Each structure stands twice: as structure tokens, then as C-alpha cells.
Amino acid sequence: MGVYVARRLLLAAVAVVGLTVITFVISHAAPADPIVANLGQQASQRPEIVAAFRAKWGLDRPLHQQYLTFLRGVLIGDFGISINTRRPVARDLGQFLPATIELSIVAIVFAIAVGLPLGVLSALYRDGPIDHLARLVSLVGVSIPIFWLATVSLVIFYATLGLAPGPGRLGPQISAPPGVTGFYVLDSLLAGDGRAFTSALAHLVLPALVLSSSIMGLVTRVTRSSMLEVLSQDFMRTARAKGLAASTVVVRHALRNALIPTVTILGLAFGGLLSGAVMTETIFAWPGLGRYAFEAAVSNDFPSIMGVTFVIALMYVLANLAVDLLYGVLDPQIHYA
């Protein structure tokens, strides 16, 4: 297994570097000039201001040199300085990535907590009321646009019913806890700040639910279909014939075998959440990586674009490696060579 992991990590490094090359080329080939994006109309006509801008951000050097500088920096954890925030990109990532990971983890938890049982029950009671409900939930989850769901959920649960707090990671006039992990829930606990902890936890619920909606739908669907497949297998009949309790048959035999496609979906979804939470983060004023990446993209902030790409790619690769390793844990028939 160690050899397998090492080989995968080596391939992961190749994949990540390849992706940074592609991103670098595409972002520089886009027909939008960073001068236009970052200098005003008058400033962009002053050669000395344009020259100073190009020199400051290294845009006056040949493209291959710019890329090699980026790659050399990556080796020492230096992604350069963001044009948008004027801070090291590594520091920005340290600030924005935990916010998105915190949100994504809770979203995944919601998706599992609701989607998994619903998928199982749906398969067990196929074509019954629960099945219809589950199919409806999954259909709604995967088909409703996030921006609409986010706005409507804010209107209902925040503005109308008052059950959820407003946007942001913390309520007004609550200071962020001292940064240890970047996860406000954990950091406030570590700091012993109960007010910040309650606020951070409460602020997570609604955006995480919204973010989880599509994954929840997917998990429900995939779990249902793979459960149906497993339930029709011969070994299930054997398990029942042995006189095992129904719950044991379902949880230990059926669900365990049906989980592999679900785990695959969750691995992919986690990577997607990290980069695709732009709308949720915008509507919930969540200062995460999605919004940071969006702002970097629209202003041609090359250092940030490259830093975000690198980190997202890395996390995607690692999430998928973790999924592949989980296969072996879930199904002993799987061995790694």
C-alpha cells in the first residue's frame, strides 16, 4: 500500500504541475489585459505608471520566466504577492481557505447525515411514499440553482422566521477568535470564547445546508441505486436466510457494499465545493476561497489565480487519493498494488 500511495503522490505532483501550466497559459491568453483590470483609465495612459505596475508584479518579464518564478516560489511555499490584496498569496490562502473548508466540511456532513439514510430508506421501501419523497428531495437538490436557494433560504429562515442568523461568519461586533486553525468554531473553542463559538456555529448552518443541497441530492440518488443493486445480490438472500436481524443485514452487509459509489461522489464533491462555493459565499457574505478566486479571476490577479489553482488541484488530488484508499477499507476485496 505504501508503494501505491507513493506512486499516486508522484503522479499527483505531475498532475498539479501540469494543471498550473495549463492555468498559467489560459489566464495569460485570455483577451483581458491586467492593466485594464487594475489601473484606472487615466493611469493606464501614463507610461511611467504602467511601467511601474508591470515591474512591480513581474509582468514585464517573459512568460516562461514568470512561470518559473512561480514554480520556484511554490517549492518554498511562496506564491507571490496578490495584486488584489497586496499581501502574500500564501497568507491570503491561509485566511480564506479555512473558511471554505469549514463550510465545506459541514456541508458534506449535512449531505451524509440526510442523503445517506434517505437513500437507504428509499431503496428499502422502493416505490413507497418514502422513496417518492427521497426522489423528490434529490431531484430538487440537484436541480435548484444555488443562488436562488441561498436567497430564498435567507428570506425565509433569517428575515421572516428569524431562525437563522444573518450573513457572515460571525455576528456584528463579535471579534474573530485568535487564528489557530482558521476554523472559527474550533478557534473560538480553543480561545474559550463562548459567544464567538455560538455565533460561528449558528452562522455555519444555513450556508452549509444550502451548499449541501446538490450533494445531498446526489448522495441520495447514488446510495439508492447502489443499495438497490446490492439488495438484489445473492449474498443478501444468504444473510437473511442465516436469520440475521434486518438492521444488521442492511447496515453491515448492504450499506457497506453500497457505499463505494457514494464515497466516490463525496470525494469529487468535496473538491468541487472548495472551488465552486462562489455563489453561496457571495450571498452569505462568507469570506472564503470561492469569492477570493472569483475576484482574482475578474481582475486578472495572476499570482492569486495560480495560488488558488495550485491549492485546489492539490486538494482535489488528495481527496481522490483518500477516496481510493477508503475503497480498500470498505471493501476487503480491493487491494492496492
Add this chain to the structure above:
Amino acid sequence: MFVRRSHGDGVSRRPRSISMRLIPVLICLVFACLPAGGPAGALAGPVGGQSLIMADDQSDVKTLDPDREFEFAAAFVDLNAYDTLVVPKSAQDFSSFVPFLAKDIKISRDGREYTFTLRDDVKFASGNPLTAEDVKFSLLRLKNIKGNPGWMADPLNDVQVISPHTVKTILKDPFADWLAVLAGPNAAIMDSRLVREHGGTDSATADKDDKAEEWLNQHSAGSGPFILTGWQKNEVITLERNPNYFLGPARLAKVEIRDVTSPATQKLQIEKGDIDVAVNLTPDLVAGLKGNPNVKIITGQSLDNMYMGLTTNPALDPNLARKEVRRAIRYAIDYDGVLALTNNQAVRGPAVYSIGIFGLTPADADRLNPKYNPAKAKELLAQAGVGGGFSFKLAYGTGPSPVGITYESVAQKVQADLKKVGISAQLAPAEFLTMLTTYRARKSAAVISYNQPDYLGSSDWLGQMILNTWAPRLYFDDPALKDMTNKANAEVNQEKRISMIHQILARLVDDGPYVMLVQGKIQVVTRPAIQGYVYMPLGTARLFGVTKQ
């Protein structure tokens, strides 16, 4: 493929480990069952009577360093944390300027030398007294950093310290709008001693050697009514009252400007009472708040506008290059219909010159503006030999515009109006930066774009329309107009200058390449408890006089 399945029955059981794996799920379920936190007000904690909570879209803020920033949300912060030598006379008359940190201003006859006598009762928030050296440092740093706003110091030749409280700025050429530049956020007077302590410099090599930006993004070095106490990008900017403010401490002890980019979210927050001020509501959202007793709508005249630029280059479009055709297009637009798209929260000036900028009152605009007259448009098209109509490509950016409505909606209205006179405008939407890159590369036949003020002076607008910026992009080169503009920009006699500006605008309306479409109004929504919040162009509001009952 490194994962492979071995042969077997697939029912190997490890009940203990599956139970262990259920533990996280159970934890998740418990976590999921935690209460959402109840009403937001309960979570918000006690809101002090003199703390102001604002929601503002800060996504454009790159820096809070006054000599580098060039964004409105940053200007708002800087104009409340720093003071300037002069300020606009009032929220109604923001094209006249009165002394502020200066107590007296003398302008030489030739309009090249401005001598400022500084107030002697001003201290920076640090406790350091304001001196002429601070003025010199601030203006030279602006010039030498060569940042986004650095060009505003182009007219400056030298700054001379005459005495500890007297400073003279010497310009290269007469420039009537120098006070307008000095009233802007980029001409903020900084505590030179403090900025130097944190790596700042005003030397000729400041573009390379100045290291104060990072510190200035988290702290301010000004004498304004508030002190910047922190900026968490995409989250919040915090200001606290400056106890040393020379006009006395502000009523508000603290200001929290939360970064909320979604206008719809801001609306929910202001209705709920979680924020005191919502800055970025669109006209349709504000319309939905009318009659709500829990909010107050403050309307101000924005200088931001949206215009259509038409090329004068026959190689790009032989029809648009004819001045009769451009005049016809100006007559063909149903301007009232365009303004209606904003729920009539807008006005219109001539060419690309906004009402409120020096020399242009609403009455002047009404006199100078082209009026909707499709019959006249058809007549002009016939005269130009294109009575049978023609088509052209109209580029615009996707997404919102500074005037509160989308470029798309205005482009569709323009398309419909032009169709009535036989002109087919083929809409060419593009991502905004892509559109702007093409426009700046002088490759666009027709665009819908926008303008926002850089400083509150007429030369900014006249210059872009006639001398630089948009004029070359549209191949508009009128030597007589250029001469008139240069003279107007140097003219210190205000009456003469107004007359010159009107002549320039009339000529532009007659055969220029611009069609002003709409000039927005700003609608800021506050809670009723907020008093004294007045909108000001370029920087949104000065919070010194704001109270929260």
C-alpha cells in the same frame, strides 16, 4: 489503474470497524441537530448606541493606502480617517472648495502657485502636530509612488515648505482644478513621521522603496475623525473614534463596515435591523422598501454615468464615422425610457459630462441635451445617405453597472429605439474586462461604457472626452475643441470657465462621438435611528456628523 478487485464473494465482514466508522456520522447528526442559533438579534450581541454597522460591497478594495487606492469603498474609509487641505463646500455644491486643514489659500495670478497656511490646532491621531512637512511628504509620496492615482499629481512641479505652517505647491502649468484634486482622498495629508517609521518614503524612488502599504492597510496615519483599526479582506473594516480630532470627537465611537457584496442580502439585513446602513441597494430593491417605516432612504446625486461611444474612424464603421449619423443616433434615443429603467432614479447630462460637475446645473443640462426626436433622426440619416438604414455592432459588458442597472437592459432599449429609425444595432455582450480591453485597444466601433469621477473637477471629464482616454479610443480628434479644453482647464476665472465649458459641451453634442444615456442617483438606506448621514460623491459619506439615536 492501481486499484483492482480481488476475487471473492464480497461479503468479508468487519462489524467492529463499520461501527467505528459510524461514530463520525453520529457526531455529524448531533452536530446537525444543534440549534441554528435563534434570532439573529440575539446573536448580534449588545449594539452600542454609538456604534455604526454598515454593509458595503468592498470587493473592489485592493488597498487602503491613500496614495495607492483608487476604489470608492477605499475612498470612503480614507476620507473618514484622513483630512485634506480643502473640502467641497457642501453636499449640494461639491464643485466649490473651502479650506479645511488649511485656513488660508493664496493663488498666484498666473494660477501656478498655491500657498496654503495651515491650521495650527490640528494633531494627527498619533498626537503628532500637523506641519507643512507633512503636506510636502503626502503630495510627493502620491506623485512618486506612481500608483493608480499617481497621475493626479502630474501638474505638480514642486512643494516648498515656507514655514512650519505654510506650504507652497508649484504647478508646471496653470491648472484651475488643483483644489479639486487636493480635496480628493488621494491627496489625504498623512502623518509623515508615523508613515516613515513604517517604511514610507516620498523619495523619487518611492515606487520601489516605499514599504508602508501593508501597515497602512491595517492602520491609518491621518488626522481624520476616525482611526482605521483593522481590515479583514472580504469580511470587515473597522474604524474607531479619533480622540484627538481637531473639531472634537465624533459622536460615533466605532464603525464596522461589513463586506456584503450581494445587494439582496443587504436589503434583508437592513429590514431586519442587523445593520444601520446599506450602501449598495439597486433601484428595484430600494423601490421595494418604499413605505417601510423601519428604514430611511437617502437620495444623493451620483456623478457616475453610462454613455454610448461611437467611432469616428471610417475603417471601423463608415456609417458611424459620419457626424450626421451620430447626431441622428442622439435624436433616436428615447431618453425618458432609458431613465425609466432606473425607476426614474437618474438624470442625464450632455456628452459624458455629469450634472453637478463644475459648470453644469440641471437647467444647463436641459438646455444642452439632445432631445428624443425620431423624425429628425430619420431626416439626418437621409441626409447622410443611409435613409434605408444600416447595422453596426454595439459592444457592452455583462454584469451590473455603477448606475444600478445592467448594461444589457440599456443596450436592449437602445437597440429597440434605433430599430424605429431603421438602424440595426447588433448587440455584442462580452465579459466586461474583455470589452474594455478591446475598447482601450481602439478596436470598437460602438460601445456602452461608464464613467466615474476621479476627482471633483471639470478637467477630469473634459480631458477624457477631448484630449485623452475616450477621444483616442473613438478616433475623435478636434483640434479646435482641444484648444478650447486646454484653455478652459487653465482658466481661473470661474464665470469665464463656465462659459467655455458650455461652448465645449454644445459642440460635443453637435458632432461629438458620445451619447449620454443615464446618470445615476445614489440611494443609501439607513435605519431611522441614523441621523446626519448625507451622501457625497467620491467617498459616499463623511461620518463625523452622523449619530445613532
